[in-house]
Every structure is written in C-alpha cells, then in structure tokens.
Amino acid sequence: xxxxxxxxxxxxxxxxxxxxxxxxxxxxxxxxxxxxxxxxxxxxxxxxxxxxxxxxxxxxxxxxxxxxxxxxxxxxxxxxxxxxxxxxxxxxxxxxxxxxxxxxxxxxxxxxxxxxxxxxxxxxxxxxxxxxxxxxxxxxxxxxxxxxxxxxxxxxxxxxxxxxxxxxxxxxxxxxxxxxxxxxxxxxxxxxxxxxxxxxxxxxxxxxxxxxxxxxxxxxxxxxxxxxxxxxxxxxxxxxxxxxxxxxxxxxxxxxxxxxxxxxxxxxxxxxxxxxxxxxxxxxxxxxxxxxxxxxxxxxxxxxxxxxxxxxxxxxxxxxxxxxxxxxxxxxxxxxxxxxxxxxxxxxxxxxxxxxxxxxxxxxxxxxxxxxxxxxxxxxxxxxxxxxxxxxxxxxxxxxxxxxxxxxxxxxxxxxxxxxxxxxx
Ligand code: SF4
Ligand code: SF4
Numbered sequence: 001x002x003x004x005x006x007x008x009x010x011x012x013x014x015x016x017x018x019x020x021x022x023x024x025x026x027x028x029x030x031x032x033x034x035x036x037x038x039x040x041x042x043x044x045x046x047x048x049x050x051x052x053x054x055x056x057x058x059x060x061x062x063x064x065x066x067x068x069x070x071x072x073x074x075x076x077x078x079x080x081x082x083x084x085x086x087x088x089x090x091x092x093x094x095x096x097x098x099x100x101x102x103x104x105x106x107x108x109x110x111x112x113x114x115x116x117x118x119x120x121x122x123x124x125x126x127x128x129x130x131x132x133x134x135x136x137x138x139x140x141x142x143x144x145x146x147x148x149x150x151x152x153x154x155x156x157x158x159x160x161x162x163x164x165x166x167x168x169x170x171x172x173x174x175x176x177x178x179x180x181x182x183x184x185x186x187x188x189x190x191x192x193x194x195x196x197x198x199x200x201x202x203x204x205x206x207x208x209x210x211x212x213x214x215x216x217x218x219x220x221x222x223x224x225x226x227x228x229x230x231x232x233x234x235x236x237x238x239x240x241x242x243x244x245x246x247x248x249x250x251x252x253x254x255x256x257x258x259x260x261x262x263x264x265x266x267x268x269x270x271x272x273x274x275x276x277x278x279x280x281x282x283x284x285x286x287x288x289x290x291x292x293x294x295x296x297x298x299x300x301x302x303x304x305x306x307x308x309x310x311x312x313x314x315x316x317x318x319x320x321x322x323x324x325x326x327x328x329x330x331x332x333x334x335x336x337x338x339x340x341x342x343x344x345x346x347x348x349x350x351x352x353x354x355x356x357x358x359x360x361x362x363x364x365x366x367x368x369x370x371x372x373x374x375x376x377x378x379x380x381x382x383x384x385x386x387x388x389x390x391x392x393x394x395x396x397x398x399x400x401x402x403x404x405x406x407x408x409x410x411x412x413x414x415x416x417x418x419x420x421x422x423x424x425x
Contacts, residue, residue: 002062010065011057014136021131024103025057028291035297039233041273043266045259046236052243053291060246061133067093068137073195076138076161078123079146080287080312080343081168083336085322086188088249089207090195095134096245097141099123100289102406104131111156112149117375118405119289120149127160134246135161139194142187144168146347147380164190172341172348181337188333204332208322214249217256218318224263225307226365229272230280231263234296234306241313242290274305279425280366281305284358284388285373285381287312292406295373295414302419308365310358311373316343319357346380354384355391362397368425369398371418376405398425 002010011018036050052060064074075087076097084094099108099122107125108116126132135141143154143165154165166183169176188199197203221240224231240259244252266272281304283295288311296306309315320342323335344354362370372388374381385401392399400421404410 002059004058007058007062010062011133014065014133015130016133016136017130020129021057024101024131027103028101029054031291035291035293036235036239039235039273039300041271042236043232043259043262045255045262046232046239048255048259049236049240049243052247053239056246056290057133060248061137063248064093064095064134064137068139073140073191074138075191076134076141078141078150079144080317081144081146081340081345082142082166083184083187083340085204085207085211085336086184086199086333087191088211089199089203090188090191090197091203092191092195095138096289097123097126097132097134097138098245098287098289099126099132100242100292100406101126102408104129105406107131112153115377116149116153117286117378118407119287119375119378120153122289122406124153124156127157140164140190142166146345147378149377168347169341170348172353177337177341178334180341181334184333184337199329201327201329201332204329205324205327208324208332208336210249210253212321212324213253214244214256215318215321217253217260218244220260221256221263222308222315222318224260224267227267227272228280228366229270229276229278230274230305230307231266231272232259233273233300234281234283234309235293235300238288238293238296238306238309238313239290241309241317242288244317245290245313274300274303278303278305279368279422280307281369281371281422282308282310282358282361282365282367283314283371283373284310284354285385286375286378288373289313294404294406294408294411295371295402298411298415298418299371299422302415302422304418304422307367308361310354310361312343312345315357315361316345346384351384352387355388358388359391359395359397362392367397369400369421371421372399372401374401374403376403 073092104122104125107129108121127135322339
C-alpha cells in the first residue's frame with residue numbers, strides 16, 4: 001500500500017491541480033459515508049469495494065503509476081463498446097474515465113453548452129480541472145461515435161491527450177458487425193504501436209477468457225439479486241459494477257466471487273437487506289458513473305429495493321460473453337465484434353432489443369416497477385423512453401420516467417415522486 005505522502009507526490013508528478021483536487025477530496029468522504037457506509041446490514045465482503053472507492057484517487061492510480069514507470073501503457077475509455085480484450089492482450093491496462101460527480105460539471109461547462117448531459121460535462125471537467133489521476137495517467141483516450149455530445153466532446157478532449165475514436169455502427173446488420181470488426185483491427189494496430197507488443201491468438205485467447213471471467217463474476221453477483229429478500233442493496237451492487245471499470249481485473253474477479261459466496265449464504269438463510277415485501281425496482285437508462293448513486297439512494301431511502309440495472313453500469317456491461325472457441329485472430333476479432341454489437345445502447349436504430357431485455361429482466365428479477373432514468377439533455381434515452389413506456393404499459397408493468405443530473409438540488413422533489421410511485425406498487 002502506498003503511503004499518503006507517496007500518493008500526494010504522484011498527484012504532483014502527473015500534473016494534477018493539487019489545490020483544486022483537495023476541494024474534491026474534502027467533499028467526497030461526506031457523500032461516501034452518507035450514502036454507502038450508513039447502510040444497515042451490509043455484506044461484510046463489501047469492505048473490499050468500499051475501500052477501493054474510498055481510495056479511488058489513491059491506491060489504484062498509484063498501481064497504474066508504478067505500471068507506467070515500468071513502461072506499461074494505459075488506455076482511458078468512455079464507453080462499454082471499447083473492447084478491453086485486445087488492449088489487455090497487448091499488455092495494456094484500460095480504465096474507465098466517465099465522470100459521475102457534480103464537482104466536475106462546472107469545469108465541463110467552461111467549454112461545453114450547459115444543455116449537455118452531466119456525464120459528458122463531468123468527464124471533460126475532470127480532465128480540464130486536472131483533478132482525475134486516471135485522466136492524467138492515461139497514455140491515450142479512446143472515444144466512440146455513440147451520441148452527438150460525446151462525438152463533439154472528443155474533438156475538445158483531443159487537444160489534451162492523444163485520442164483514438166472508434167466508429168461505432170448505428171445499426172446491427174451483418175455488414176455492421178463486420179464493419180465493427182474492422183474498427184477493432186484499427187484499434188489493434190494503434191495499440192500495437194503504442195505498447196510495442198504484438199497481438200497473437202494466444203495472448204488474445206487468454207485475455208478473452210479473463211474478461212469473460214469478470215463478466216461471469218458479475219453475472220453471479222447480479223443473479224443473487226433475483227432472491228427475495230434481496231441479499232445486497234442496489235447501491236452496493238451498483239458500486240461493485242462501477243469498481244469493475246477501474247480495478248485490477250483478477251483481483252476484482254476474486255473479490256466479487258468472495259462477495260457472492262457471502263450473498264449465497266445469506267440467501268440460504270433467507271437474510272436480506274430489505275423486507276421481503278419491499279417494492280422491487282429495475283432502473284434502466286443512462287449509465288451511472290462512480291460516484292453517482294443518486295437515484296438508487298432515493299429509492300432505497302424511500303423503502304424500495306433496486307434489484308437490477310439495465311444500463312451500461314449494469315447488465316449491458318456483463319450480460320453477453322465473447323465466444324471462446326475461435327482459435328485464429330480473424331475469428332477471435334469477429335467474435336469480439338459480435339459480442340459488443342449485442343449491447344443495446346439507445347444510439348442504435350432500431351433498438352428493440354433493449355425493450356426485450358427490460359421485459360426479460362423484469363421477469364427474471366421479479367420486478368414490481370421500472371424507473372426509466374435519463375440524464376438531463378440525454379436525447380437518446382429520453383426519446384427512447386416513449387417506446388419503453390409503451391411496451392411496459394402494454395404488459396401492465398408499472399413505469400416511471402425521470403430526468404435528472406448530478407446535482408442534489410432536485411432530490412427532495414424526486415423523492416416525493418419516487419415515494420408516490422413506490423406506494424402505488
Ligand atoms: S449508454 Fe451508450 S454511449 Fe453511453 S456508455 Fe453505454 S453504450 Fe456507451
Ligand atoms: S448519458 Fe446520453 S447524452 Fe450522456 S453520454 Fe450517455 S448517451 Fe450521451
């Protein structure tokens with residue numbers, strides 16, 4: 001474990017704004033304690049994940065800092081369509097860079113219109129303010145052509161760091177999958193140049209299995225939430241998924257499986273974190289980057305239990321595995337492209353697969369009501385809400401749409417609406 005002095009020296013070495021970063025650090029423990037640590041009857045094995053979050057700008061960045069000093073390369077990513085498999089196979093580390101904190105929003109607004117979603121503003125703000133060690137440590141950022149806000153944000157970000165943008169198809173026909181495979185090949189060439197390593201069928205096969213293992217661990221964790229009473233809060237399950245974007249992969253797998261052992265023992269004892277009759281909620285929509293626990297906290301402090309997230313910080317991150325059977329690079333890259341193109345982001349047209357996913361998850365997780373969450377100014381998820389609502393109403397599944405941002409300003413008003421929704425269930 002690095003000492004505080006060593007970590008502070010690292011922050012200075014990688015060019016962070018220490019004064020501004022101290023302001024961030026001063027506000028973070030309060031949110032963390034109030035929202036995560038204050039929960040009753042938390043699984044004991046959540047301690048590992050709490051510690052990762054508590055030291056999120058310290059211990060993990062320090063590991064990456066040491067990795068870089070030995071010549072390692074780091075790729076910062078903003079979307080679940082970036083295939084970690086190829087970067088990991090080349091010996092690089094990937095780390096999520098999406099901002100989930102209100103602290104960074106003003107920094108983003110210094111270059112972006114206010115009517116941009118909080119995730120984009122926060123992500124850019126953390127880089128412009130120089131208050132995220134992950135942004136500072138990355139050798140390259142990888143963006144993608146998903147929503148308009150992100151596409152334009154990459155042009156600004158590229159002024160600060162080498163940036164590669166993957167052209168994500170907007171439809172899911174066979175030719176689109178093949179086109180995405182070609183995009184992955186382009187990424188391979190760039191990453192080979194940066195890392196100095198060569199992609200082989202052997203190193204890619206190992207990395208496909210490793211990242212599938214991460215998905216399998218998350219699948220196991222989330223399946224425990226199908227139990228009633230639910231053995232882990234939505235806030236804690238969301239935190240584990242958020243940590244998956246940053247942590248060392250094997251250590252994350254090991255700790256997630258240890259947590260699952262504890263949760264499965266809880267299920268055997270019929271022990272839960274909420275009463276068995278608490279309304280079970282599925283949250284769907286825009287992603288919730290660390291430390292955005294706002295909606296989960298409002299639901300759970302109003303007596304509901306969040307049992308599933310159909311979002312990129314939820315099922316979309318871990319549901320589909322890459323086929324492990326191809327043994328040559330062409331077959332492996334096509335298998336990776338096929339897996340990623342199964343992810344149902346609202347940037348695709350048509351995107352009926354997402355509605356099918358929500359309906360399936362409602363059944364699997366015995367959901368009483370769906371909260372459809374869109375970040376303000378997220379056109380993709382706000383517009384798609386119309387179709388989600390119609391499909392759920394047709395099946396008699398209670399539905400509530402809400403739009404919000406990272407600020408606590410609307411929390412009271414949202415809590416009133418959420419309480420009314422839960423009472424109706
Ligand atoms: S919601 Fe779409 S754009 Fe955002 S992280 Fe997920 S896949 Fe990427
Ligand atoms: S939440 Fe919506 S607007 Fe924001 S980055 Fe994701 S898809 Fe784009």
